[in-house]
Amino acid sequence: MTRLVTQSIPTISVDDSSPLLQIRDLEVGFTTQYGVVPAVRGVSLTLYAGQTLAIVGESGSGKTTTAQAIINLLAGTGRVTAGQILFQGRDLTALTATEMQGVRGSQIGYVPQDPMSNLNPVWNIGFQVEEAIKANSDLRGKALRARTVEVLQEAGLSDAEDRLKQYPHQFSGGMRQRVLIGIGLSSRPKLLIADEPTSALDVTVQRQILDHLGTLTRDYGTSVLFITHDLGLAAERAEQLVVMYKGKIVESGPSQQILANPKHPYTQRLVAAAPSLASKRIQAKKHDEAADIYSSGGTDTALIDRAAIREELAPSGDLITVQGVSKMYRIRTKGLKYTELLAVNDVSFGIKKGTTSAIVGESGSGKSTVAKLILQLESLTSGSIAFDGTDVAGLKGKELLKFRRRVQPVFQDPYGSLDPQYNVGNTIAEPLLAHNIGSRRERQARVLELLDQVSLPAATQFRYPSELSGGQRQRIAIARALALKPDVLVLDEAVSALDVLVQGQILNLLTELQTELELTYLFITHDLAVVRLVADNVCVMQKGRIVEAASTDDVFDNPQQAYTQELLAAIPGGDFEFGR
């Protein structure tokens, strides 16, 4: 039943006698004006040389705090309040600042989460790698430079020598992550802490980078402490698993065992909600309706039922027809010269009323540009887009406003798309005000109705975005989009920034609303697992073109194009079958 990608299993024998890292009853607290708030509460774990251990949990579970406590990188007022962190028998919590400086980099490497913000924008790449090597070795001059190039080449930057003088903003996210991995491993540390090293990257890039990291750490015999929210990834890349929830370890042991047979209710919920796993189960359910083997999957059952109803309801004829659409951007390169970038190249597809269509692709594939073209936020270079029988390209003034009322967007970042100075009620009522709909009293009533539809209490209307969680904010963004009673929602990576459990809730809400309000959805996402959960039809985009378009089942069960197969293969944990 359980199959593991063989290449990621470290083969170095485990020396049971002396653990490399042993954390005992670790407690970390953050001092606030109301006293010390505990973030990590009595965590103990053991990591042997050559082993890979993953800490899994949602945001706020204390997983990153635990990792940062090891090399004393706790943010702000964070402090280890109790417990020991033994590294090769030495208690790291008792070290002075100078002693800790000797451990960081040379003994314990660190690969941070977000490649965009973890390289200093004002120094070139060569400088930032060089200073790491310089701090932990006696290499200087030419030898230092040679080693810098070597480190970057090992990390997978083949043209490192030519790119040393370039700056972080000239590198893609994947490239930057390679640089950070290079820095983390530059001094051949015994332990590497990798804090969500690929969560900001596309699946295919993620796979390449994790494969590479796996090879390097195996070659050097480096132990790896993985921090991740992605169960599939943890199962695929680590042999030991620690599940954290609210600062405590709720379950630990060999990863396949835990994921195949989760004991703790939280782990069970996590396994059930992980979309890469759950999506398989929807399919199983669809193919074999009689066998009710997943009694606990409330979310999934609901989703399946609604999917069935939706299919019955779907009438013929397209609500949106995209015909031969292209979008060209002019980019200034040097001086007055321009190059032309064809972001969207001759794309055609149709969306039926009441269905969910998804456009899938990596960053740079042009999927978001298609969304902007449909929303009339960008102008077409060629082709046509028809909505409900009328060409939307030439819409102006009142006609355009009318179109905007019927097609509403929901964006990715629930932190950036809500005005922090506006309370929730005003935020939701704003579209009504902008389109001059209803009296004050009517708008107020509509806000309450919408809050109810997205399952938030009425009192939420007086609160501000900063007081709400990511999931609550995304509910509000959806409520705002629904305020004008649109026919179509364009959801641009609308659930990508959310934890798996919250993601599941929002997807559930969206399918509920779809049947209730007869909505048509266009999902723009890089996450195939999400697509499988909610979409009826899929368009796979690569470099501006649609390479494959078919029903969701066809794309997943019988992918025709090599690129689609590659995308599917790159889903972490895709090779796993899990029990409950």
Add this chain to the structure above:
Amino acid sequence: MLWYTGKRLLQMIPVFFGATFLIYFMVFSLPGDPIAALYGDRPVSPGVIAQIRAEYNLDKPLIQQYLLYIGGFFQGDLGTTFSGRPVSEVMASAFPITARLAMLALFFEASAGILVGLVAGLRKGKLFDASALVVSLLLISVPTFVIGFVLQFVFGVQLGIFRTTVSGAAPLDELILPALVLASVSFAYIVRLTRASVSDNLGADFVRTATAKGLSRPRVVTVHVLRNSLVPVVTFLGVDIGSLMVGAIVTEGIFNINGVGGTVYDAIQLGEGPTVVSFIAVMVVIFVVANLFVDLLYAALDPRIRYAK
């Protein structure tokens, strides 16, 4: 980078002509007849007035006056004051004094401001930080002339360390006290700006990563925090060079310095068009050049601007 500099230099041209024309226009639409004012209550024959008007080109239409003036400006002829002294000579005596004072003030505010701001930012919430904030608030809220008189009294009169007034040649050592007074408000702003910027950058992800590399604290602070924090400070300093160079009427008044501020003030009072416009034309050039300098420095500090498309 060359393209960037060239573009900025081209942008200076319309700014220069626009600003000088506006000033020219404003000075000549000031109420009162400067020629009549020269003679006060004494009777004067219309012929003499017409002659003087012709001499100063005051009888021609505004746009022609302006073009004549600008033509002369580029040939090095800035006109003469009503007392017959060439404007260029007045400038040659006033600008070096103001420039010395401004550079000294700039040196004080930049070095002390960045240092105090850095330490305050690193020790946010501690005693040093709190005192720095209180002192800077005090310097911002108390008017310059009060600070000037107090320092003049304490250091000049009571302690006798500095001369209370500056002599005609205005040597550097006599300008120390006035420069401190002139620098005080900007110093306070720089402290606050640097402090906020440093404390922001301390929390940046790349600073944590730099620490994780095994770098020492001083290196992390100087290499990864300070350089990034200087970008907004440099912008402020650039604008400040401009305002320091155009003179400080109050400070110059307290310490009896014959700099730009006082000269322009007097010229405006007399309605001396050529003097005012010439001084201001030079100030505009200084402002624009200072801004160009800041933009280049900005680009040097932040490669993202250098390579911006």
